Amino acid sequence: MSMGFLILLLSLIPALGKRSGFFVLFWILGSLTLGYEYTLALYGTSAGSWIISFPEPLGTAHLGLNPLSAFFGLVFSLGLPLGMLYGHYYLREHQEEGLGSHLFWLGVMGLSMHGILWIRHTLLFLMLWEVMSLSSFFCVIQDRDKSVKPGLDYLITMQVGAFLLLIGFGLAYLSSGSFDFSTLSGMNRIPLFLLLAGFSFKAGFFPVASWLPQAHPVAPSHVSGIMSGMMIKTGLYGILLLISCNLFSLAEILVFFLIALLSSFFGVIHALAEDNLKRALAFSSIENMGIIGLGICIGLLGGISGNPVMASLGFAGALLHTLFHSLFKPLLFYLSGNVLIATHSLKIDELGGLSKSMPATSRLFLIGVLAISALPVGNGFISEFTIYFGMIQGLKSQFLPAMLVSVFALAAMAFVGALALIAFSKLYSISFLGTARSRKAEKAREMKAGMLTAPVILGVLILVTGLTGQFALLGIKPLLSWFGYQEEALHGLQLVFGQMGIVFGILILFGLLLWLVRRICVRERLSNTWGCGYQKPRARMQYNSLAYTQPLSHFLKPFILIKKTRDSENAVFPAKLEYRQEVRDLVERFVILPVTRLIAAFLKLFSGIHNGKTNSYIAYSLVVLILLMFWVLRFAP
Amino acid sequence: MIPIVMIIFLPLLLPGIINRSKAIMAGRKGQSIFQPYYHFAKLLGKDEVVSSTAGFITRIAPLIALAATLVAALFIPMGWQKSVLGFGGDFVLVLYLLALAKGIMVLAAMDSGSSFEGMGASRELSFTAFLEPAFMLILSALIYNGSLQSLASIISWHSINFHEVWSLISALLIASALYIMLLVEAARVPFDDPNTHLELTMIHEVMILDYSGFSLALIHYTAALKMLIYCSLISNLLIPGSFFWAPLIYFVLLFCQLVSIGLVESLMARFRMNRNLELVLVPVSISLLVMAALIARTLGGW
Structure with a gap:
C-alpha cells in the first residue's frame, strides 16, 4: 500500500511543475503497484492492514482492504491512469490557464478515490470523501467562463450528500461509541437510510442525480470521463458496503427497486431527448446506475427468497456492469472530447459526417455505442445478460413478490434497453453519419495519435470482455463468496458464456466471410443519394435529432419537460422562422428549485437584521446586554 | 442438418407465397412463387451503386445484419426439427442479435444522409421500444409455466395440448401476439406497406433506398429470414406435440400464416403512421394478460 500511494503522492510534484507527462507516468506506475495489491486482496492472499492511533475520542483507524474495495480499487487503477493519459493530450490541445493547479487537483482527486477504499474509520472516511468532492469541483471548473455555476451546483449537491453521511455516521457513533466500520453492520434504520441516501447523491440515483447532466458537459472531457466512469462508483461502493452487512425487508427492497427503475427510465428518456453529446452521456450514466441498481435488487430479492442462484446472478450482473460501465462510458466521453476539439461544438445538430473526416474516432465511438446499448459483441450485453439471467431465475421463484418483480423487471429492462438503443443510434448517426451540418463540422480533422491512445485501449478492452464473458467473471467470483454466496451458483452462467463465445465466433466468422465475398466480387460505383428526384441535396435536408425521436415523443411527453421557443412573425409571406427546443430536467425544475427557493425565502426573513447601520448594531448589543443582566439576576444564587 | 438447409433455402419462398396470394385475391394471375429466388440470383451477380455520402457503415451493415440474423435463426426450432444451437436463456441472445441487425441497418439508413431514410429509420426503431x-413478457409467461431451458425447448414444451384448456388459451393468445409482432417485424400492412409508391409512407423499404446489387440481395434475404423466424415460432407453438404428422402440420401452418398475411394486405389499408405505435402495444398487453392469467391460476387453483 505504502509503495503505491507514495508513487501517486510523488506525482503531485511534477503536477505543480506543469509536467503532465511525468504526472501521467507516475500515475501509471502507481496504479500498477496498487493494482497488484488489489488483485492480491481480491483473491484473499494478503490484505495487509495498518493501524493509526489517534488521541482518545477518535480511537484507532484501521486501514485495509476487503474484496469489495479491492474490486473497486481495480476498477480505479484501470480507469484513472487511462483518464490521466487522455487528459495529458487533451489539455495540450485545449490550452487553458492554470495547468499546474488542474493537474494537482486531478491527482488529489484520484488519491482520495483510492484512499476511501482503504479507510475503515468513519470520520477519516468522511474527511477524504470531502477532499474528493472538493478536488473534483476544482477539476470541473477548469474552464472558468461557463463552468463555475454548474460546478457550484455540483459542489452544493455533494455537500448535501455529505451532510446526510455526517448525520448517519454521527448517529452510528452515538449508538456504538466507535468510529470503526464494524459499527456499520446491523445498523438502526434511520442512520442506515441516511447513509444510503448520502451515497446515492454521489452515485447519481434518480431524484438526486441532477448534478450529473450539469457538471459533466462543462468539465474537461477527461474529467467528465473519470467522474462518470469512476467517481460515481465510490457512491456505489458505499451502498454495496452497507448492503453487504445489513439485512433488508421486502418493503425496503421494493423501494430500492422502484428507485432503480425510475433512475434507468428517467436517465434513458432524457438521454433520448437530449441533443448535447456530453449531456446525453451524463443522463445515460443515470440510466446505467439504474441498471446496476436493478441487478442489486434482484440480488437482494434472491437473498430473502432463499434463491442463491438468483441472488448471486443479480450481484454478479451489477458488479460486471459497474466494471464495464467504467470502460465504455469514459471511452464515449473521451471521444466526445475529440469531437469537441475538432469541431468546437457538442450540439449534435451542428455535427454530422464525421465518420469520414474522423475515421478512427467514429469507429471507436461505434464500439462504445454497441457496448452502451447492450448489443452483442459489446461488453454491455454480457453484464445485462447476467442481470436478465438472474431475473429469469426469479420467474420460477416460489416467493410471489420475487416472481412478480422479475417479470416486471424483465419487461422494464427490455424497454429501457430498446430506448437506449434509440438514444445512442441517434447520437451516433446524427453526429457521425450523413454529411456535415455546419461549417464547424466541415472543418473537422482526425485527432493526433495521442488523443486516440486511451480510447483505443478502452475499445480493445470492451471487445475482449464482450467476446469472452467468462474472463470478467473470474474477477467477480471471489466477491460473491464475500457476499456470502457459493461460487458454484455462477456455474450455469459460466457454461452459457462459454457457448456464447462460440456463437460470437460463428457470428464474426459469418461476417468476415460475407465481407470477403463482397470485397472480391463486387465493384462499386458512386452516385448521389436518392433524393426522390431532387438533384441537389443539402445538408439541412437530413433528418435531425428532433425528428429522429418524434415517433416516441407522443408517449414520452408526460415524462420530459421540454421548453419550446418559437420566433415567427405572422406576416403574409413567410419570413425567417426560428424554432428551438430544449430539454429541461424535471426533477430540478419541480423539486430542487422550489426547495431551494423555500430555503432562501426562509433565510431572507433574517436578512433585515444585517442592515449595515452601526447604530442598530449597537442597539442589538445593548438589548443582549440587558437580557444577559436579567438572566444573571434571575439565575444567580 | 435439415434445419440449416431450411434456413438457407426456405426464406425466399415466403415473400413469394405472400405475393402470389395477394395477386390471386386481386384477381390477377400473379408471378411465380419462386420469383424472389430469381430476383435474388440476379441481384447477387450485379455490381453496386453506392451513395457518395455513404461511409463504412453502409458497406458493412447488410453483412452484419445477415450474419446476426443467421446466427439468431440457428436458435429457432424449425417445426419438428430441434434448433441447431441452444442453451438456457438463449432467447435474450436471440432478441439482442435481432436488435443488432436492426440497429446496424438503421445506422446505414442514416449514413446516406437522405431524409426519407432517416424517416424510415426512426419509425423502425420506435417500434422496437x-x-x-x-x-x-411472452417468454417469461412461457418459462413461468414450464422450465428454464433453451428457446427451442421452451416453445416445444408449450406446444398446444387439446386436452387442456389452459394450454389452448395461452398458446393461442401468445401466437396471436407473435403474429402481430410478425406483421411489424416483417414490415407488412397494417404497419408498413411494401408496395406503396411514395417514399414518405414506407418504413422498411425506404431505409434501403440507396442499396443495390449484392447488398440489396442480402437485405432481401435477411428480411425473409426474419419472417421465417417469427413464422416458425408461431407454428411451433401451435403444433400439438411431436408425432408423425408434425412436419406436414408445420408446413401447413407456415402456408396459412403467409396466406393470411396476403389476405390482410389485400383487405386492409395501412394504418396512420403516428398511431401505429399504439397498435404495437397490443402484443405487450396480450402477453401481460397471459402472464396475469397464469399467475392467477397458480394462486387461485382454477
Whole structure:
C-alpha cells in the first residue's frame, strides 16, 4: 500500500511543475503497484492492514482492504491512469490557464478515490470523501467562463450528500461509541437510510442525480470521463458496503427497486431527448446506475427468497456492469472530447459526417455505442445478460413478490434497453453519419495519435470482455463468496458464456466471410443519394435529432419537460422562422428549485437584521446586554 | 442438418407465397412463387451503386445484419426439427442479435444522409421500444409455466395440448401476439406497406433506398429470414406435440400464416403512421394478460 500511494503522492510534484507527462507516468506506475495489491486482496492472499492511533475520542483507524474495495480499487487503477493519459493530450490541445493547479487537483482527486477504499474509520472516511468532492469541483471548473455555476451546483449537491453521511455516521457513533466500520453492520434504520441516501447523491440515483447532466458537459472531457466512469462508483461502493452487512425487508427492497427503475427510465428518456453529446452521456450514466441498481435488487430479492442462484446472478450482473460501465462510458466521453476539439461544438445538430473526416474516432465511438446499448459483441450485453439471467431465475421463484418483480423487471429492462438503443443510434448517426451540418463540422480533422491512445485501449478492452464473458467473471467470483454466496451458483452462467463465445465466433466468422465475398466480387460505383428526384441535396435536408425521436415523443411527453421557443412573425409571406427546443430536467425544475427557493425565502426573513447601520448594531448589543443582566439576576444564587 | 438447409433455402419462398396470394385475391394471375429466388440470383451477380455520402457503415451493415440474423435463426426450432444451437436463456441472445441487425441497418439508413431514410429509420426503431418488452413478457409467461431451458425447448414444451384448456388459451393468445409482432417485424400492412409508391409512407423499404446489387440481395434475404423466424415460432407453438404428422402440420401452418398475411394486405389499408405505435402495444398487453392469467391460476387453483 505504502509503495503505491507514495508513487501517486510523488506525482503531485511534477503536477505543480506543469509536467503532465511525468504526472501521467507516475500515475501509471502507481496504479500498477496498487493494482497488484488489489488483485492480491481480491483473491484473499494478503490484505495487509495498518493501524493509526489517534488521541482518545477518535480511537484507532484501521486501514485495509476487503474484496469489495479491492474490486473497486481495480476498477480505479484501470480507469484513472487511462483518464490521466487522455487528459495529458487533451489539455495540450485545449490550452487553458492554470495547468499546474488542474493537474494537482486531478491527482488529489484520484488519491482520495483510492484512499476511501482503504479507510475503515468513519470520520477519516468522511474527511477524504470531502477532499474528493472538493478536488473534483476544482477539476470541473477548469474552464472558468461557463463552468463555475454548474460546478457550484455540483459542489452544493455533494455537500448535501455529505451532510446526510455526517448525520448517519454521527448517529452510528452515538449508538456504538466507535468510529470503526464494524459499527456499520446491523445498523438502526434511520442512520442506515441516511447513509444510503448520502451515497446515492454521489452515485447519481434518480431524484438526486441532477448534478450529473450539469457538471459533466462543462468539465474537461477527461474529467467528465473519470467522474462518470469512476467517481460515481465510490457512491456505489458505499451502498454495496452497507448492503453487504445489513439485512433488508421486502418493503425496503421494493423501494430500492422502484428507485432503480425510475433512475434507468428517467436517465434513458432524457438521454433520448437530449441533443448535447456530453449531456446525453451524463443522463445515460443515470440510466446505467439504474441498471446496476436493478441487478442489486434482484440480488437482494434472491437473498430473502432463499434463491442463491438468483441472488448471486443479480450481484454478479451489477458488479460486471459497474466494471464495464467504467470502460465504455469514459471511452464515449473521451471521444466526445475529440469531437469537441475538432469541431468546437457538442450540439449534435451542428455535427454530422464525421465518420469520414474522423475515421478512427467514429469507429471507436461505434464500439462504445454497441457496448452502451447492450448489443452483442459489446461488453454491455454480457453484464445485462447476467442481470436478465438472474431475473429469469426469479420467474420460477416460489416467493410471489420475487416472481412478480422479475417479470416486471424483465419487461422494464427490455424497454429501457430498446430506448437506449434509440438514444445512442441517434447520437451516433446524427453526429457521425450523413454529411456535415455546419461549417464547424466541415472543418473537422482526425485527432493526433495521442488523443486516440486511451480510447483505443478502452475499445480493445470492451471487445475482449464482450467476446469472452467468462474472463470478467473470474474477477467477480471471489466477491460473491464475500457476499456470502457459493461460487458454484455462477456455474450455469459460466457454461452459457462459454457457448456464447462460440456463437460470437460463428457470428464474426459469418461476417468476415460475407465481407470477403463482397470485397472480391463486387465493384462499386458512386452516385448521389436518392433524393426522390431532387438533384441537389443539402445538408439541412437530413433528418435531425428532433425528428429522429418524434415517433416516441407522443408517449414520452408526460415524462420530459421540454421548453419550446418559437420566433415567427405572422406576416403574409413567410419570413425567417426560428424554432428551438430544449430539454429541461424535471426533477430540478419541480423539486430542487422550489426547495431551494423555500430555503432562501426562509433565510431572507433574517436578512433585515444585517442592515449595515452601526447604530442598530449597537442597539442589538445593548438589548443582549440587558437580557444577559436579567438572566444573571434571575439565575444567580 | 435439415434445419440449416431450411434456413438457407426456405426464406425466399415466403415473400413469394405472400405475393402470389395477394395477386390471386386481386384477381390477377400473379408471378411465380419462386420469383424472389430469381430476383435474388440476379441481384447477387450485379455490381453496386453506392451513395457518395455513404461511409463504412453502409458497406458493412447488410453483412452484419445477415450474419446476426443467421446466427439468431440457428436458435429457432424449425417445426419438428430441434434448433441447431441452444442453451438456457438463449432467447435474450436471440432478441439482442435481432436488435443488432436492426440497429446496424438503421445506422446505414442514416449514413446516406437522405431524409426519407432517416424517416424510415426512426419509425423502425420506435417500434422496437415496445416489441422488446413484448418478447420478454411472452417468454417469461412461457418459462413461468414450464422450465428454464433453451428457446427451442421452451416453445416445444408449450406446444398446444387439446386436452387442456389452459394450454389452448395461452398458446393461442401468445401466437396471436407473435403474429402481430410478425406483421411489424416483417414490415407488412397494417404497419408498413411494401408496395406503396411514395417514399414518405414506407418504413422498411425506404431505409434501403440507396442499396443495390449484392447488398440489396442480402437485405432481401435477411428480411425473409426474419419472417421465417417469427413464422416458425408461431407454428411451433401451435403444433400439438411431436408425432408423425408434425412436419406436414408445420408446413401447413407456415402456408396459412403467409396466406393470411396476403389476405390482410389485400383487405386492409395501412394504418396512420403516428398511431401505429399504439397498435404495437397490443402484443405487450396480450402477453401481460397471459402472464396475469397464469399467475392467477397458480394462486387461485382454477
